[in-house]
Amino acid sequence: MKAGLSLEVKNLSTTFETPLGAVTAVDGVSFDVHPGEVLGLVGESGSGKSVTLRSLIGLIHPPGKVTGQVTWNGQDLLSVPPGRLRRVRGGEIAMIFQEPMTALNPVLTVGLQVEENLRAHTALDRGQRRARAIELFDLVGIPDAKRRLENYPHQFSGGMRQRVMIAIALASNPKLLLADEPTTALDVTIQDQILKLILSLRDELQMGVVLVTHDLGVVAGTCDRIAVMYAGRIVESGSVLEIFDGPRHAYTRGLLASVPQAGAERGPLLAIEGTPPALSALPTGCAFGPRCSFANDACRATRPELAEIGPGRQVACLHHETVAASKGQFA
Amino acid sequence: MHLLLYVLRRIIQLIPTLLFIALVVFLLVHLLPGDPASAMLGDRALTADVNRINHELGLDRPLPVQFLLFLRNLLHGDLGRSIQLHQSVVSLIEQRLPVTILLTVMSALVAVVLALPLAFVAALRRDREADVLIRGTFQIGLSMPVFYIGLLLLTFFGAYLRWFPVGGYGDTFASHLYHLFLPALTLALSLSAVLMRNLRQAILSVIGAEYVDFARAKGLPARLVLLRHVLRNALISTVTLFGLQIGTLLGGAVVTETVFAIPGAGRLMIESIYGRDYPVVQGTTLCLAVVVSLTFLLTDLIQVMLDPRLSR
Ligand SMILES: Nc1ncnc2c1ncn2[C@@H]1O[C@H](COP(=O)(O)OP(=O)(O)OP(=O)(O)O)[C@@H](O)[C@H]1O
Ligand SMILES: [Mg+2]
Numbered sequence: 176m177k178a179g180l181s182l183e184v185k186n187l188s189t190t191f192e193t194p195l196g197a198v199t200a201v202d203g204v205s206f207d208v209h210p211g212e213v214l215g216l217v218g219e220s221g222s223g224k225s226v227t228l229r230s231l232i233g234l235i236h237p238p239g240k241v242t243g244q245v246t247w248n249g250q251d252l253l254s255v256p257p258g259r260l261r262r263v264r265g266g267e268i269a270m271i272f273q274e275p276m277t278a279l280n281p282v283l284t285v286g287l288q289v290e291e292n293l294r295a296h297t298a299l300d301r302g303q304r305r306a307r308a309i310e311l312f313d314l315v316g317i318p319d320a321k322r323r324l325e326n327y328p329h330q331f332s333g334g335m336r337q338r339v340m341i342a343i344a345l346a347s348n349p350k351l352l353l354a355d356e357p358t359t360a361l362d363v364t365i366q367d368q369i370l371k372l373i374l375s376l377r378d379e380l381q382m383g384v385v386l387v388t389h390d391l392g393v394v395a396g397t398c399d400r401i402a403v404m405y406a407g408r409i410v411e412s413g414s415v416l417e418i419f420d421g422p423r424h425a426y427t428r429g430l431l432a433s434v435p436q437a438g439a440e441r442g443p444l445l446a447i448e449g450t451p452p453a454l455s456a457l458p459t460g461c462a463f464g465p466r467c468s469f470a471n472d473a474c475r476a477t478r479p480e481l482a483e484i485g486p487g488r489q490v491a492c493l494h495h496e497t498v499a500a501s502k503g504q505f506a
Numbered sequence: 507m508h509l510l511l512y513v514l515r516r517i518i519q520l521i522p523t524l525l526f527i528a529l530v531v532f533l534l535v536h537l538l539p540g541d542p543a544s545a546m547l548g549d550r551a552l553t554a555d556v557n558r559i560n561h562e563l564g565l566d567r568p569l570p571v572q573f574l575l576f577l578r579n580l581l582h583g584d585l586g587r588s589i590q591l592h593q594s595v596v597s598l599i600e601q602r603l604p605v606t607i608l609l610t611v612m613s614a615l616v617a618v619v620l621a622l623p624l625a626f627v628a629a630l631r632r633d634r635e636a637d638v639l640i641r642g643t644f645q646i647g648l649s650m651p652v653f654y655i656g657l658l659l660l661t662f663f664g665a666y667l668r669w670f671p672v673g674g675y676g677d678t679f680a681s682h683l684y685h686l687f688l689p690a691l692t693l694a695l696s697l698s699a700v701l702m703r704n705l706r707q708a709i710l711s712v713i714g715a716e717y718v719d720f721a722r723a724k725g726l727p728a729r730l731v732l733l734r735h736v737l738r739n740a741l742i743s744t745v746t747l748f749g750l751q752i753g754t755l756l757g758g759a760v761v762t763e764t765v766f767a768i769p770g771a772g773r774l775m776i777e778s779i780y781g782r783d784y785p786v787v788q789g790t791t792l793c794l795a796v797v798v799s800l801t802f803l804l805t806d807l808i809q810v811m812l813d814p815r816l817s818r
Contacts, residue, residue: 234719257728265725272723277716282738282813291734292724327814343724 179210179381180248180267180350182231187243189223189230198454200226202407203243205481208351208383213374215394215415216387217430218404219451224387225273227404228353232264247351266296269349271357273387275337279328285339286324289346296347311342316368333360341369345376351383352376358393370397391431395419400487403427406451406462409481413488423484423495425467461492469494469501508817512810516803527795528580532573535787541565542589542782563589563784576788585792586785590778595789598774603793605675605770609686609759610752613693618748620698625705626732632710641706644699652758656692656765663688673767689766693758697751704747708740715739742813749805753798 189201201223208214216224230241231252245252247263255263272278279288289308293299299307305324312320315338328336337360344352352373358366374397376382386398394401395415402412403426411424422428429447449466452458458465460475467474473493481491492498543559544551560566564575579586585595624644628637647655664672676685712718713736721735760772767773771790778786810816 229719232723234723236714261725261727263725264723270720270723272716272720274716278720280717280721280735280739281815282742283734291721291726291730295725295727329815340720343720 179383181210182208182268182351182383183244183246184231185244185246187227187230187241187245189226189235190240190242192238193455195455200407200454201230204404204407204409206402206409206412208385210350210381210383211377212400213377213384213386213398215398215401216385216404217389217391217394217401219447221451221454222404223407224404225355226407228270228355228385228387231353232268232270233260234270262296265292265344265349266347267349268351268353269344269347270353271341271344271355273355273359275333275340275360278340279336281328284325284327285331288339289324289343292343292346307346308342311346312339314345314372315339315342316365317342334362334365337361338365338369341372345372348376348380349382350380351385353385355387356389357386358388366393373397403430406457407454408462408491409489410463410492411490412481413485413490417485417488421499423488423490423499424463424492425469425494425498426463428498469497509807509810512817513803513807516806520799520803523799524796527799528577528792529573531788531791531795532576534791535784536569536572538782540782542784544782546589546782565784580792585789588778588786589783590781591783591786595785598786599771599789599793602769602771602774602790603797605682605768606756606759606763606772606794607797608682609689609693609763609768609770610755612683612686612690613697613755613759614748614752616690616694617698617701620694621701621705624698625702625709626737628702628706629709629713637706640702644702647695648699652692652696653761653765655695656689656762659688659692660766675768686768689762689768692765693755693762696758697755700751701744701748705740705744708743709736712736712739738812742809745805745808745812749802749808752801752805756794756798 184207185205187201187204188199190197190199204223204227206214216227218224226235229235231245233241233252235241241253243253247268250259252260252263279285286305286308289311290304293304293307297304297307308324309320312323317323317335317338323331328339331339337357341357344354354373357373358369361369370393373384373386377384386393388394398415400412400414401418402409403418403424404410405426411418411422411427418427419431422431426447433447447466452462452465458475460478461467461470462478464470464474469492471494477493479491479493481489483489484495541556541560542563542565543556546559547555557566564572567575583596585599587594588598591598624640628640631637660672663669670688671685674685676682718731718735721731726735756772759770760776762768763770763773764776771794775787775790775794777783778790
């Protein structure tokens with residue numbers, strides 16, 4: 176068993192230039208991922224989850240700008256030399272992209288796309304790489320692996336492409352997996368199987384995982400901790416147990432309330448009223464304020480900072496105690 | 507196997523195209539004003555002489571009959587005899603076409619060698635000095651007519667610096683290459699400008715693709731990301747354009763052969779048009795058309811090999 180490594184993210188911000196001016200898609204985000212730990216990153220569409228993951232391994236294109244610190248193995252990934260970054264990418268830190276339909280190169284066989292990762296990060300020879308590729312396809316549940324390696328992405332369904340991408344990401348036994356909605360295109364049984372696979376690798380390799388998902392059921396089943404993002408910031412974080420048990424941010428409460436409870440009557444989903452603000456027109460004060468039933472003038476005047484309210488438990492809300500005390504108001 | 511079937515199908519599809527080309531070539535030549543007899547005998551020829559020669563050449567028969575005869579001979583590999591040069595057209599083409607093909611291949615190579623790296627530099631330095639300089643230079647090259655560029659190169663490198671011969675073809679293969687260098691460069695400039703512009707754009711549209719980011723996320727060396735993931739995809743559209751441009755290149759070769767006094771099929775064609783040498787005009791035009799059709803076929807094949815999505 177290899178020793179795991181920790182990722183420490185401090186004050187990560189990512190800014191894009193747009194025709195409407197600069198927008199900050201990720202705004203001062205900090206979190207840690209320890210070896211063998213699964214961190215769930217949740218939040219509505221556009222809250223900055225994918226941009227956060229991409230920023231960690233330098234996949235933001237200029238003129239997009241990333242600032243802050245991403246410490247990995249004693250080095251800041253935002254300023255390491257390109258050669259070092261290359262060794263980290265795909266070898267130590269692997270990423271599963273959100274969109275399986277566009278993440279594979281259409282003109283190369285999937286076999287080559289698996290093998291090039293192995294070639295970059297392992298000392299395996301040709302035959303061994305092929306054997307490993309077949310093994311990986313078996314692991315992620317692609318039948319007839321040997322023959323399928325010769326195929327091109329357009330010969331696979333969306334779910335199969337997602338599995339190919341997962342196989343590529345896991346190829347070189349990464350120490351940290353950044354998984355951006357890795358199971359959206361998969362049906363429930365396969366989804367379960369893939370999540371089990373990720374968890375078994377976590378145990379076997381002490382692999383840390385950042386799991387982006389919309390599915391709070393998946394979070395409950397797989398994650399150790401959660402960070403909730405809203406409009407580019409983390410608004411609440413803590414252990415899965417604590418947060419499911421007593422959310423301290425109205426937005427988290429809303430998210431949890433929108434999950435149909437097992438055994439409960441199948442009613443309409445309780446969505447959070449309103450829509451997230453445009454990044455180019457964030458309200459002053461709390462970004463969630465306009466949608467929040469707890470908000471008052473204080474919320475509109477100052478933006479609440481993410482504050483420690485217990486060991487490993489943080490929230491960015493002026494009224495988090497009121498939120499915690501008002502149990503039952505939603506569900 | 508797939509590919510072989512595809513090639514066969516494409517070759518069979520080529521037959522009606524070639525028939526049509528033969529018809530068009532035939533009609534063009536026969537509907538042109540003037541006739542070979544007057545061209546041979548001069549303006550003051552007697553009508554009786556003109557008629558006699560036209561009869562000898564079979565030109566007094568009805569057009570459809572002439573066309574069928576033309577086709578029949580074509581099937582036997584007989585393109586007739588040159589009226590002016592007193593040689594079989596096939597042997598003339600055998601002498602001259604390789605020259606034109608060598609010139610075209612050389613210019614295509616020069617164009618690619620120029621366009622490929624410069625397109626990369628321009629794309630990777632988008633809107634910075636290098637990009638602006640490269641695009642500006644090519645834009646100037648593109649806006650000048652081929653024969654003018656030819657004359658400029660000829661004057662400077664040929665007559666002034668005396669690095670290259672000012673015309674002719676030489677008699678060994680090495681001296682062919684030497685003689686054809688300036689003409690090939692002349693022809694290549696506008697093609698490389700077109701290719702460069704297209705490839706630069708294609709690279710820019712591919713370089714932000716998700717699969718390129720995914721390749722970077724695998725930790726591949728930058729060179730591999732560019733060549734395997736960016737270039738291969740970008741080339742698909744450029745290869746198509748390249749194939750289409752081969753026709754233009756051959757057209758340019760006709761002019762260039764004249765400027766540089768190269769004994770190629772293009773010059774043969776021009777001379778035979780002036781001389782109303784019908785069989786030669788027909789033969790050369792047909793051959794050049796076949797060459798263009800075959801390049802289109804080749805282009806399609808390369809495309810299928812580059813883009814697996816097309817192979818069915
Ligand atoms: N290259 C870019 N240029 C400008 N804006 C961008 C760019 N990439 C992302 N954004 C913006 O950043 C914000 C966050 O996007 P991101 O993809 O991280 O959202 P997400 O949380 O992953 O959403 P989803 O759940 O839909 O995947 C969005 O408003 C998006 O429009
Ligand atoms: Mg996303």
